[in-house]
Amino acid sequence: MTTAVTQAFKAAQYVQSVxxxxxxxxxxxxxxxxxVKEILDSLIPVFEKHPHYAEQGILERLxxxxxxxxFRIPWVDDQGKVxxxxxxxxxxxxxxxxxxxxxxxxxxxxxxxIKFLGFEQxxxxxxxxxxxxxxxxxxxxxxxxxxxxxxxxxxxxxxxELSKYxxxxxxxxxxxxxxxxxxxxxxxxxxxRLRGAYEAGVLTGKGIGYGxxxxxxxxxxxxxxxxxxxxLQSKGLxxxxxxxxxxxxxxxxxxxxxxxxxxxxxxxxxxxxxGYVYDPHGIDVNTVKxxxxxxxxxxxxxxxxxxxxxxTEGCSDIWSIKCDIALPCATQNEIDxxxxxxLVSHGVxxxxxxxxxxxxxxxxxxxxxxxxxxxxxxxxNAGGVAVSALEMAQNGMRLSWSFEEVDAKLHxxxxxxxxxxxxxxxxxxxxxxxxxxxxxAGFQRVANAMLAQGIx
Numbered sequence: 001m002t003t004a005v006t007q008a009f010k011a012a013q014y015v016q017s018v019x020x021x022x023x024x025x026x027x028x029x030x031x032x033x034x035x036v037k038e039i040l041d042s043l044i045p046v047f048e049k050h051p052h053y054a055e056q057g058i059l060e061r062l063x064x065x066x067x068x069x070x071f072r073i074p075w076v077d078d079q080g081k082v083x084x085x086x087x088x089x090x091x092x093x094x095x096x097x098x099x100x101x102x103x104x105x106x107x108x109x110x111x112x113x114i115k116f117l118g119f120e121q122x123x124x125x126x127x128x129x130x131x132x133x134x135x136x137x138x139x140x141x142x143x144x145x146x147x148x149x150x151x152x153x154x155x156x157x158x159x160x161e162l163s164k165y166x167x168x169x170x171x172x173x174x175x176x177x178x179x180x181x182x183x184x185x186x187x188x189x190x191x192x193r194l195r196g197a198y199e200a201g202v203l204t205g206k207g208i209g210y211g212x213x214x215x216x217x218x219x220x221x222x223x224x225x226x227x228x229x230x231x232l233q234s235k236g237l238x239x240x241x242x243x244x245x246x247x248x249x250x251x252x253x254x255x256x257x258x259x260x261x262x263x264x265x266x267x268x269x270x271x272x273x274x275g276y277v278y279d280p281h282g283i284d285v286n287t288v289k290x291x292x293x294x295x296x297x298x299x300x301x302x303x304x305x306x307x308x309x310x311x312t313e314g315c316s317d318i319w320s321i322k323c324d325i326a327l328p329c330a331t332q333n334e335i336d337x338x339x340x341x342x343l344v345s346h347g348v349x350x351x352x353x354x355x356x357x358x359x360x361x362x363x364x365x366x367x368x369x370x371x372x373x374x375x376x377x378x379x380x381n382a383g384g385v386a387v388s389a390l391e392m393a394q395n396g397m398r399l400s401w402s403f404e405e406v407d408a409k410l411h412x413x414x415x416x417x418x419x420x421x422x423x424x425x426x427x428x429x430x431x432x433x434x435x436x437x438x439x440x441a442g443f444q445r446v447a448n449a450m451l452a453q454g455i456x
Contacts, residue, residue: 011047011054015040018059025064029112031332031357035119036063038361042439045428056455058447065118067091070111071161073139075154078147087158089137089165089173090118095449098169099135100125100385102176102205105183109138116332117176117356121385123442124378127417130389135171137162143178152186159190166191168201168395174388175205177331180251181217185210201395204388213391215406216384221255221354222407223383224327224375226414228352229263231373231434232325234422237349239263245323246270246283247315248330249292249299252354252381256327257285268323271315271330272299278321279309322346329354340366353377364435379417379438386413 022036040059047054073085088111091099101121104113114136122134141154166173175184184205191202200211208214215222225239232238244260244267246253257267266282272292277283277299287305291297303311312318319326319339326348328335332355335343340363343351351367352375353359359367359374367374387410394400401409417438424444425437 007051008044008048010051011044014047014054015044015059018063021060022063026112026115029115031112031116032119034361035116035357038357038364038435039119039123039439039443042436043443045430046440046443049428053447053451056451058450061450062093062122062443062446063119065090065092065115066094067165068111068115069165073141073154073157073161075150075157077150083154085139085141085154087137087139087161088114089162089171090114090135091165091171092118092134092136093122093446094133095446095453096126097131097133098167099171100132100174100388101134101136102138102174102384103179103183103187104136104138104176105141105143105178106138107140107142109140113332114138120356120378122446123439124382125385125389126442126445127379127420127438128382128386128389128413129416130386130413132172132385132389132392135173136176137173138176138179141178143183148182151183155183155186156190159187160194162187163191163194166202168199168392172201172388172392173203174385175251177250179205181205181207201392204391206391211391211395213387213394213406214401214403215410216387216391217251218255218258218407219387219410220252220381220384221257221329222259223386223410223414224252224256224329224352224354224380225259225263226383226411227375227380227418228325228327228350228373230415230418231350231352231375235373239265239325242266242324242349243268243322244325244327245318245321246327246329246354247276247318247334247358248272248328248355249288250329252384253327253329254285254289254292256329256354257283257288260325260327261285265325269318269321270299271318273315273330274298275300275311275313276315276318277302277309277311279306281306281308319343324349326351327354328358330358331355332357333360335359335363337362337366339363344370344372348372351375352380354381356381368433368435374434376435376438378442379421379434382417383410383414386410
């Protein structure tokens, strides 16, 4: 065999051996396995060109968290009954900055989910160009149907334990599914009480009145659309006049819809965990905002105010609606191979992931095979953590930037993420494949920092 073929074979062998170790060390953690495989497969050409990464055991160190904690969360419900949930925090990699990643409150949360999210966060955070490492956390607590008092008591108990592991120069959590401004506020208050000091930089996603950043609420949804717009512009296209389907109706979805509409698109459908709404006239995002952010109601109630719209129970069929642009903003693995084929058959031009890993590997293959512009989550949904880093910067300087300043910085960051992903894909022989490009660009920034810091 030629030297090049031999090196390629060795690189593939190395990556496969690391993946097999991940499987054996982390049994029954399918989400974590999926996230690791998707990234590792992309990195084979990097190890082929730069074998010193393998010689220094970069992958072996990357796939193993620096720290993983789980803990008990006892709290008392409104009936006086003692409840117990489980909490997690994975501190995956701090090579380029303090651990940074959201907290998720959802019944599905377990070690596998938290590790998959934390592993993805390493590369996503690196892509932003900000000084933030990768982490993630949460609990199997379900906030749905809970009173404000129950939410407060739970989050205070959660923070009592979590506070032992975080700090503004150590680990800076934020919100995620089930954790919004209310929950962050309760946690910040409890952290302040425990520490006896006002450390604004310990949490991001805070309220504007106590250290939060303007445009943070909008950041993930806006960023997802900014990234999609870069993909479209590369082909001479735009959002103007396009039909858009957005899954979910939470924070990310709402502001993805808002920005898409501002760019001239018609958003025709959105969903929640119970079902989806199709509005041929175009979704009224202000109605969705009020139902979800103020009244905390189900998306089914949208049709009470917009009777021409249709509500369908169950949310998987949302991808059967004809659209030009799909923005999956709900949860992991919501677009499977069958859904991807439906989207392709209806002529979808672009898919930009607002949620974490919302498309299965088989679905991504379908999009690539049919030339669909595809923005992977670690790139397309990095806007939230990017503005969280900007919030940390403002806290450190004890000042606040205007909405327009933050939004402009966000737009620049998303454009830079797109460009760096495109460049990396081209350098390593996969032009146009932004999954590969994003993985490689994020990996190299972290890997080079790890090499510089020695075996730690």
